[in-house]
Amino acid sequence: xxxxxxxxxxxxxxxxxxxxxxxxxxxxxxxxxxxxxxxxxxxxxxxxxxxxxxxxxxxxxxxxxxxxxxxxxxxxxxxxxxxxxxxxxxxxxxxxxxxxxxxxxxxxxxxxxxxxxxxxxxxxxxxxxxxxxxxxxxxxxxxxxxxxxxxxxxxxxxxxxxxxxxxxxxxxxxxxxxxxxxxxxxxxxxxxxxxxxxxxxxxxxxxxxxxxxxxxxxxxxxxxxxxxxxxxxxxxxxxxxxxxxxxxxxxxxxxxxxxxxxxxxxxxxxxxxx
Numbered sequence: 001x002x003x004x005x006x007x008x009x010x011x012x013x014x015x016x017x018x019x020x021x022x023x024x025x026x027x028x029x030x031x032x033x034x035x036x037x038x039x040x041x042x043x044x045x046x047x048x049x050x051x052x053x054x055x056x057x058x059x060x061x062x063x064x065x066x067x068x069x070x071x072x073x074x075x076x077x078x079x080x081x082x083x084x085x086x087x088x089x090x091x092x093x094x095x096x097x098x099x100x101x102x103x104x105x106x107x108x109x110x111x112x113x114x115x116x117x118x119x120x121x122x123x124x125x126x127x128x129x130x131x132x133x134x135x136x137x138x139x140x141x142x143x144x145x146x147x148x149x150x151x152x153x154x155x156x157x158x159x160x161x162x163x164x165x166x167x168x169x170x171x172x173x174x175x176x177x178x179x180x181x182x183x184x185x186x187x188x189x190x191x192x193x194x195x196x197x198x199x200x201x202x203x204x205x206x207x208x209x210x211x212x213x214x215x216x217x218x219x220x221x222x223x224x225x226x227x228x229x230x231x232x233x234x235x236x237x238x239x240x241x242x243x244x245x246x247x248x249x250x251x252x253x254x255x256x257x258x259x260x261x262x263x264x265x266x267x268x269x270x271x272x273x274x
Contacts, residue, residue, distance in 0.1 A: 019186060019194045021212030026119075026188055027253055027260065030214060033070070033121030034251050034262025036114050040064045041125050042267045045274045048127040050104040054086040058097035061112055070114035073122075073191050080235065085111040085124075092220050092228045092237040092245045093182055104130030107140060109247045113191065120187045122216050123263035124249040128272045135223065136244055139176065143221040143246035144271040146170050146178075150199070150217045151252060154259045158209050164201025167219045177226030179245070182237065184216040187251060200226070211256050218249030 022030075043064055047057050062083035065072050072083035087095030087109040088102070095109075102108070111124035126140045146167045153166040168178050184197030195207050199219040220228075224243030231238060239245050248271070251262045264270060 029119035033116040033119040037121035054097040070116040073113040073115040094235040102129040147248040160206030161201040165203035168200040177222040179220035213254040220247045
């Protein structure tokens with residue numbers, strides 16, 4: 001089925017299941033959107049402290065997006081009413097910002113997607129509120145390693161399945177579970193597009209990676225079993241066994257010789273501690 005999305009109230013972009021290949025205009029648009037997304041996470045990093053509410057962080061994110069000339073892609077998306085997703089401890093993804101204060105030792109993922117000049121910059125990072133446990137720190141560190149190994153596997157001529165195979169192989173060394181209910185996705189003019197990037201996959205399977213493809217890699221790694229479930233609010237996904245979960249996300253583009261990360265931190269704050 002074909003889906004469509006209005007861009008800036010003018011242009012209609014269609015999702016028809018095809019994997020889109022972009023030229024230099026697309027790369028430049030994604031660089032700008034991705035840089036703004038990364039800058040926003042840099043700016044909110046000092047806010048992540050015990051006693052701060054995730055609603056306050058979300059308010060700041062919305063302010064930074066608007067100041068940067070962008071709008072939050074999540075605001076109004078399928079009825080969602082916030083400018084970011086903030087997922088704490090055993091929340092896998094799509095955590096809804098609220099008035100509950102962060103506690104010392106909490107780990108949290110902040111996921112932002114500014115829509116800038118018609119292009120989506122989608123990224124997320126883990127943050128520490130206070131001093132987390134060694135167990136939590138190791139999970140976060142390994143999850144970041146999984147992200148970077150997945151990106152390393154994303155080379156022209158490789159296949160989408162090679163990304164998930166690299167991620168799963170690393171996570172399994174630590175007996176961590178790789179969430180399968182959610183995946184990375186194509187993006188660009190559309191927020192979510194083909195291809196789907198599964199984070200636990202068989203090498204040599206899936207579409208061939210070609211220059212001009214844009215997509216996210218965003219592994220969700222659980223400290224226990226891989227299974228997740230969505231709560232009654234229709235958004236918040238949690239681990240079924242209540243184990244901790246961590247996630248990092250970058251948006252990348254495949255180039256003639258490798259790949260380009262659009263959402264790297266300008267301040268070098270790509271993983272905690274910051």
